[in-house]
Amino acid sequence: MKAGFEGAPVSFLLFVTTLSISFLSYFNFFGKDFFISTTSSRYRPWTVLTTQLCQASISQTVYSLLLIYFFRVLERRWSSQVFFNYHLVVFITTTLFSFLVVRLSGSFLSLVSSHTVFLIYFYLEVLPIMKINFTVFKVSDNVFVYFSYVMIVLNNFKSSPFYIVIGLIAFFITSFKPINTLFVSFSSSKLQKLFQCVNSFQTPFTFVQTDKTQRRQLEGDFLDEMRLAQQNGRQQTTPPQQQNIQPNREQLIQQVMDCGFSREQATFALNNTNNDIEAALAFLLDNANY
Known part of the structure; x- marks a missing residue:
């Protein structure tokens, strides 16, 4: 899969909404205290950050999306020793932060972990090295970019069943290869007709x-x-x-x-x-x- 949001299929972006609904319920159920204790035992500060991002506002979400997109493009263009040095610096920084995070008060922790700068730490420390398993799905670091931030957006509209329906439809579309192939070919043909219609209006x-x-x-x-x-x-x-x-x-x-x-x-x-x-x-x- 390509790094960044460039070239991401629409069907896949819809599919991750299903995972987002599940993760959203999971995070909201256990709350902040659970992830603080988890971070203390695993020394993984990204779990605390994830909890804070679930409560992000629309403006923070939009800014985070732009920031993540920028760094994904940066990784694509700098996939060399230069970018590896950034990972090394961030790894040291996040290690120190994970040592101090459980000693911070709740209010100060919320302020620090929701800060824009810490989003850089979250992205650079977690995504290049992390592989997780969610039920029967193997989720890579690139996939984690998508459903993490879709989860933040959905948190602002979590009372609406509309997104759940979209996620379920997208789940069936992407789970079965024949349906996925048919969906992609159908959408491509419709988009091609749309562009032809637009071109016909040119003088x-x-x-x-x-x-x-x-x-x-x-x-x-x-x-x-x-x-x-x-x-x-x-x-x-x-x-x-x-x-x-x-x-x-x-x-x-x-x-x-x-x-x-x-x-x-x-x-x-x-x-x-x-x-x-x-x-x-x-x-x-x-x-x-x-």
């Missing part, structure tokens, strides 16, 4: 000027289609005795606007091409950054 003014030869070909085809459409429109709507009459200024502007441009663009292009509609269209296509 010629939004052409990306990467290949000049291809762009010129598109411009030529576009002008030919517009010229043919204008000729057909004149023949259908204009009496034969009036076909040689030149359109007025407003009609020219409207014809350019019918091609997908704004009124300001049409007016500017006609002013620079002496009211020649074909030259105006070519001008707009050549100046796509206008």
Whole structure:
């Protein structure tokens, strides 16, 4: 699995909500005292931090997500001796903290463990080395990133059954491979259709000027289609005795606007091409950054 949130499938993010519901109930049931005693025996300060994060506010949650994402990207880019040195420093720091954590008062402990800086200790000390087993699921350190912080978000909406339903649905989706494959392929096809629909609304003014030869070909085809459409429109709507009459200024502007441009663009292009509609269209296509 990739480090960080980049490339994480939606189905997997939904699946971890099921684990989040279970862990949320587990943490809230035992409370702070249980994890303080556990930390004292195991010398693992991350358990105390997890308890505090269950009670985090929305702002703390959002900031924590950004912080964790930053360090996951940092690990991907610095997966070398440089990042290992950070782990070494953090390991020493967290060892000292685990020795002192049980000697702190409850209020001071809550303040320290919920501090933003300590989130760095939690991330760097736990995630690269930790492997845990939850019932029949083997959860790696990367997975722990997801359900830990989804758990924090869900804690603010724990009274709503909506998230439980989502978690159960996601559980069945990700547990059975045929269903998982069907779900991923279905969602991919729907997203592809959505992007195609969005692209269909783009005007010629939004052409990306990467290949000049291809762009010129598109411009030529576009002008030919517009010229043919204008000729057909004149023949259908204009009496034969009036076909040689030149359109007025407003009609020219409207014809350019019918091609997908704004009124300001049409007016500017006609002013620079002496009211020649074909030259105006070519001008707009050549100046796509206008």
